[in-house]
Amino acid sequence: MSDDRHQELRLLVQADCDGELTPRDAxxxxxxxxxxxxxxxxxxxLLVIKEGVHANVSYHEAPDHFRRRMETMFAANAPKQPGRRRQWGGWIGSFGVGAALAAILVLLVSAPRGDNGTEQTVLDGHLRALQSxxxxxxxxxxxxxVKPWFDGRLDFAPPVKDLAAQGFPLKGGRLDIVDGRAVAALVYNRAKHVIDLYVVHRQNTGEASPREATRNGYNIISWSDGEIVYWAVSDxxxxxxxxxxxxxxATP
Amino acid sequence: MPRPSFASVALPHLDAAYNLARWLLRDATEAEDAVQDALLRALKYFPSFRGGDGRAWLLQIVRNAAYDRLATKHGKEIALSLDDGEASPADFVHDPGDDPETALVRKQDRAQLDALLASLPVELREAVVLCDLEELSYRDIALITGSPVGTVMSRLWRGRRALRRAARAGEL
Known part of the structure; x- marks a missing residue:
C-alpha cells in the first residue's frame, strides 16, 4: 500500500475515533x-490517548473573581430583566442599610433610557462598580x-491626569462599556467620596462646555473637548x- | 422572538473561553486579559452574530485575541509554529500501530500530562484541546482556527502522535 493511501486510512481511523464518520464510512x-x-x-x-487527555488533562474553569468581573462588565448589556428585584438581597447584604436604601431608590426612581441614555448608562456603570x-x-x-495599562485595551489613548495636588488623588482605572463600546473609567477620590471619570472617544462631536445633571442623588457633569467626551459621576x-x-x- | 442579549449568548461560554486562552497562553493572567479582550471584541461584532450556538463564535474570537498576544510577546514561537501546512507522508511512516505503552497515558499524573500537552506547538495543542477537552466537531475546530478540516485532522494526528511518543520515551 502506498504512503498516501496509508495516510488517508489513518486519518479515517482517527476520524472514526472522534465520531466524525457517517455510518457508511464507519x-x-x-x-x-x-x-x-x-x-x-x-x-x-488513539482511543487510549483521546480518553487519557479527556480524563486527565486539566480543564481550566474561569476563576471566580474573573467570572464576577466579566459578569459585572458585560451584564449591563443585557436588556433590563423583569427579575431585577432579586438583586436587593445581595445589595443589602453587601452594603448596609443606608446604601441599600439608596439602591432601592435607584431601582424605584430609574427612568427609562431616553435622550439622556448615556447619562444613565454611566451612572449604572458607576453603581455596578461600587456594588461589586x-x-x-x-x-x-x-x-x-495607569495610562499605559490602557494600551492595547482601547482603540484610543485616554488622557490620564493626577490631581492629587488639587485634592483629588488618582486611585486607578478600569475598562467599562458605554453604548456598546469599551471606554476608560478613571477613579479619583475626594475624602471618602469616589469620583468616576468616564473617558469616551467619539469623533466629530464638537466641543461642549460642562453640563450638570443630577440623577438619583448622584451628580454627573459631562463635557467634550472635540474628540473625547467626559462624564464625571459621583455622590x-x-x-x-x-x-x-x-x-x-485646567491641568495639561 | 426577541434577539438574545450579548450576555446571554457569550457568558455561558466563559469557562470554555478561559480554558482555551489558558491553554494557548499557558498563563492565568494573560488568559484573563485575552478573554476580556475577546469579550470586548465580541460585543463589537455582536450585531452581526447570526444566532445559534455562541460557543464556536466566541472561541474563534478568543483564539484570535490569544494569538495576538502570542504574536506580541513571543513572535518567534508563532513564526515557527505557523509553518504548518498539510501533514507530510513522513509524519506517518514511522508509526507502528502496535504500541502497548500508550496505555501509560491512562495512569499519568495530571501535572505531567498537563506539562506534556503544554509543551506541544501551539497549533497542535489547540487542536487537541478543542477536540478532546471541548469535544468540538472537526467543522467547529476548523471554523475556530480558520483552517481547512484536512489541516485540523493532520494537526490532531500530529499532536496525539507527539503525546504517544513522549509516553513511549518515558517522559511521562
Missing part, C-alpha cells in the same frame, strides 16, 4: 480493521502606570465635583 473502517492488525492497534491506541467592589483593574496613583456635592472638572480641564 462501517467501511470497521471492515478494514477486521483485516488489518496495524490499523486495529492504531485505533485502540471592582472599581479598578489597575490600582495606582501614578498616571504613568460628591455639585460644587466640589465642579471643582474637580475645572481642575481636570
Amino acid at each position: 462501517a467501511a473502517v470497521a471492515a478494514h480493521l477486521e483485516e488489518c492488525t496495524d490499523c486495529r492497534a492504531l485505533h485502540r491506541n 467592589g471592582h472599581l479598578y483593574e489597575v490600582a495606582s496613583s501614578d498616571q504613568h502606570t 460628591l456635592n455639585r460644587r466640589e465635583l465642579g471643582e474637580f472638572v475645572r481642575d481636570w480641564r
Whole structure:
C-alpha cells in the first residue's frame, strides 16, 4: 500500500475515533480493521490517548473573581430583566442599610433610557462598580502606570491626569462599556467620596462646555473637548465635583 | 422572538473561553486579559452574530485575541509554529500501530500530562484541546482556527502522535 493511501486510512481511523464518520464510512473502517492488525492497534491506541487527555488533562474553569468581573462588565448589556428585584438581597447584604436604601431608590426612581441614555448608562456603570467592589483593574496613583495599562485595551489613548495636588488623588482605572463600546473609567477620590471619570472617544462631536445633571442623588457633569467626551459621576456635592472638572480641564 | 442579549449568548461560554486562552497562553493572567479582550471584541461584532450556538463564535474570537498576544510577546514561537501546512507522508511512516505503552497515558499524573500537552506547538495543542477537552466537531475546530478540516485532522494526528511518543520515551 502506498504512503498516501496509508495516510488517508489513518486519518479515517482517527476520524472514526472522534465520531466524525457517517455510518457508511464507519462501517467501511470497521471492515478494514477486521483485516488489518496495524490499523486495529492504531485505533485502540488513539482511543487510549483521546480518553487519557479527556480524563486527565486539566480543564481550566474561569476563576471566580474573573467570572464576577466579566459578569459585572458585560451584564449591563443585557436588556433590563423583569427579575431585577432579586438583586436587593445581595445589595443589602453587601452594603448596609443606608446604601441599600439608596439602591432601592435607584431601582424605584430609574427612568427609562431616553435622550439622556448615556447619562444613565454611566451612572449604572458607576453603581455596578461600587456594588461589586471592582472599581479598578489597575490600582495606582501614578498616571504613568495607569495610562499605559490602557494600551492595547482601547482603540484610543485616554488622557490620564493626577490631581492629587488639587485634592483629588488618582486611585486607578478600569475598562467599562458605554453604548456598546469599551471606554476608560478613571477613579479619583475626594475624602471618602469616589469620583468616576468616564473617558469616551467619539469623533466629530464638537466641543461642549460642562453640563450638570443630577440623577438619583448622584451628580454627573459631562463635557467634550472635540474628540473625547467626559462624564464625571459621583455622590460628591455639585460644587466640589465642579471643582474637580475645572481642575481636570485646567491641568495639561 | 426577541434577539438574545450579548450576555446571554457569550457568558455561558466563559469557562470554555478561559480554558482555551489558558491553554494557548499557558498563563492565568494573560488568559484573563485575552478573554476580556475577546469579550470586548465580541460585543463589537455582536450585531452581526447570526444566532445559534455562541460557543464556536466566541472561541474563534478568543483564539484570535490569544494569538495576538502570542504574536506580541513571543513572535518567534508563532513564526515557527505557523509553518504548518498539510501533514507530510513522513509524519506517518514511522508509526507502528502496535504500541502497548500508550496505555501509560491512562495512569499519568495530571501535572505531567498537563506539562506534556503544554509543551506541544501551539497549533497542535489547540487542536487537541478543542477536540478532546471541548469535544468540538472537526467543522467547529476548523471554523475556530480558520483552517481547512484536512489541516485540523493532520494537526490532531500530529499532536496525539507527539503525546504517544513522549509516553513511549518515558517522559511521562
